[in-house]
Amino acid sequence: MNRKTLVLPAVVGLLAPVLAACGASGDGSDGRAAIVVGTTDQFVASKDNPAPLDPAIGYEAGVWNVLRQTVQTLVHVPRGGGEPVPEAAESCTFTDTQNESYRCKLRSGLKFSDGKAVTADDVKYSIDRVIRIDAPNGPVTLLDNIDTVETQGEREIIFHLRAPDATFPYKLATPVAGIVPRSQYAAKSARTGFQVDGSGPYTMKPEVEHHQLVKAVFTRNPHYKGDLKVRNEKVELDVFPDPKAMGKALDSQKIDMMARSMSPEQSQQMLEQPKDGIKLTEMPGLAIHFLGFNTNDPAVKNKAVRQAMAQIIDRGEIASKVYGTTAEPLYSLIPSGITAHANSFYNKYSEPSTEKAAAILNAAGVDTPVKLTLHYPTDRVGAGTAAEFGTLKKQFDDTGLFDVSVQGTPWAKYRPAQLRGDYAVYGMGWFPDFPDPDNFTAPFLDRKNFLNSPYTSALAQKTLIPQSRRETDRSAAAKTFQRLQDVVATDVPVLPIWQGKQYAASRDGLTGVEWAVNSSADLQLWELAKDAR
Template sequence: MNRKTLVLPAVVGLLAPVLAACGGSDSGSGDGDAIVVGTTDRFTTEEAPAPLDPAYAYDVGAWNILRQTSQTLMVQPRGDGEPVPEAAEKCGFTDTGSERYACTLRDGLEFANGDPVTAEDVKYSFERAVKINADTQVASLLSTVDTIETKGDREVIFHLNTADATFPFKLTTPVAGIVNPDDYAKDKVREGFEVSGSGPYTMKAEVDGDEMTKAVFTKNPNYKGSLTVNNDKVEIVSFDDADAMGKAIEKGDIDVMTRAMTPDQIQQLSKATDSEVDLVEVSGLEIRYLGFKTDAPTVKDKAVRKAMAQLINRDKLVAAVYGSQAKPLYSMVPAGITGHSNSFFNKYGDPSVDKAKEMLEDADITTPIKLTMHYTTDHYGSATKPEFEQLQKQLNDSGLFDVDIKGTPWKTFNLAERKGEYDVYGMGWFPDFPDADSFTAPFLDKKNTLNSPYANPKIIDDLIPKSRAEADRLSAVDILTDIQDITAEDVPLIPLWQGKQYVATRDDVTGTAYLLNSSSSIQLWELGRGVSD
């Protein structure tokens, strides 16, 4: 069959999904009528005893589980745009200063077990996340909440401690998921892989030792919300690597392949003209960056970090490892988001050994500078190792650095980074919501998600609050540019690249064009069975 292209309306500067490489229609899943989705995300309690508690979870894999089960007051709409009510019947600011936000719950809302969902349950859920204050720093998304008021069983009023025009977006994130007080203690996390809520699905985990190998989602008969659920059962299966996942979709053992495919897999699927597997390409907001423990002896001097920023050649990095699947990024705020600015290019221009050498000489720093860059071997895909080999080569070829690289599995890497064990490390970021605040505050605000020692008072006390006060995000552009310019000057982080998002699917599965939303989150309810055109 000829290659297919599906073009959907583009919104807020983001490109619409493109569907390519269509094949026949005789594929099937490995378990009856369940739609089976593959992932290389791993879920373990070895290092994180409560990986699926909304008050603890703060990574894209765990959030992809919770978004199916834990209902939120608001939800991101199909495609893109402003949040719309989900568990709520209506929500909105009731003042002109974006400091009082009121929601009315849908009538008859129930948890999956039949218990009623009340305004007190919403209040309990938010206050619980703040009280637990997990070391993942997910509660920082609720930092602008001062007090919560309830009126009757259905009205919830959030009184904010400062103006926050992004608050409706925060209500779409799993930390804002409504939990049943009978299942979730007020002052401690819920350990293990059990989840319960009022979302479109219930979930049962299949576990091997301390690891969840499969999540089985069954349509929740008590669900009352804004989402249309197009299937009765979906399974998410974890694979050791992308090659094993690729073989499974070729055999028909799984129906959909998500993150993280290899660049070679994506290239092969994009070129195929006669295949039973389709490729869906979505212009993504995923970014990759280097992080620094800015008080570590090796990188404490800002000149060292600035020299690295001056040396890294993003064009060569992307071309060597990712090709057309990514593009160089010169700011933590990616292209396509209001407020994006190429601050690192404006500051450093083209890569230059001479300029980097001058920076280090002016700071009386002896070269070569010896340091280790750490990366995770199994969380962002198999291309991470060659990416860090390329970064290592660029820095060492300058003669100014003597860099080693070390890869570690995510379950160890993630905890070690939060404990401050790495001076330099590579991370990826999928936004909490599609706004510049989600690419700045999580890294630069108080209690940042990296537990970074970097703290700039102007950013924390002045610029972030001013940005959040602007309901019209275009009015916040100058403020956001200032944040990005300061980041380029101080270099607590170095943005590297912005990637596209891909889903591979057997061609009897429908709804894959909307499987990923603009925050790269999976929406399993969109999937169905049928024959692709």
């Protein structure tokens, strides 16, 4: 989602004791029983998406949450946030003052889960295949700035960039830069199905029914050598059709934890009426939800229509009435909690106003009421989405300036249709690839953006985005990001609605929950452990 927006393996038997030479710590669970985590992410292999779990293809929060457990990256963002630190590498650094050459040295003795050595050539192969496959609307855009990948010996890799990019280490920390074995991943084609192999903290196999993943069992990888401290031996990821079914499984002790995605009602109820034996943990969240536009569609091609919608929408009503304490109004693509956040939409449009919206439309010669269909995914963005879009319809219709209908579609059909440009207006969510303001602007405004939007801004693409990436001190780029946010508020290629909070519910005795989901909604199963009680 993203991020971002797509989406998910089981080893039989028990692993031999982990050797001290491995990167995992010795503080894992004292028992062999699996920790069971619930998810409502759906993982389907289809004609349109036969390879949902290939790092060259998958570009959704749910997919990445699986890949992060199994596919290792050179660097990773530490548990408390901050700049990336070495993971598969023992060191990584820019070697020039322009941030155009990035050098990494692999850890000694690094191995894939099958025991074969991981070399610099494997890293180059993995990166090159993503670029070569060049999957439409896949994560390859994160690697667009790579000119060449050079190796020196068995352990050194040098990335030569086309332009300065201080965010490049963050991009290397995402699954698109995961190291995969060439014996399992063809150089020019995607790996179909649900199997994933790598050198990460876990091995995995899928349990699949009707081309859909129903369970993934992650087992501690005895060959893992990296920076992560693995605190358990096995974790099952059980897939549920909806939050209600997942909640029942938690109540009946069939699962130990549920995170993605609890419904707003579940979180609110647990906040107001705590349950015995169950703990609700709130964590910082950076996920955003917005309306996107096909700016070539006649219904919204005129910028005035999109501006009028921005002038009408009441974010406070949506956040309070639909999502309660689990969301807050969002007036920019860059959420609060991220450096350079600014309330550009509020600064431009202030409070909702039918009178101001009418003036915008009249000045542009737009006939009213404007007929629109708002599309949303029925099984992806969140449990409150239908209510949210019902509220949006009422807000627009009540002005008399719009005549709105609402249409929900399952994600498997929704996403291809959105990418084709079938929808003039559509709802989406974005889970950041990494916690930097660049990742809330470039994916929406740069070429090959993840929405496949026809909207272009020469100022954003040719000046502001490159300018922001030259700043190693990210706070120094704040003014540039302010201008980017103002561009979005003026042209309205997307319309931010709300920013989510994250909650996880877990049974007593499960520890590490507060670290198991980070602010970017990344699942970090290695943090979980059960008390010895």
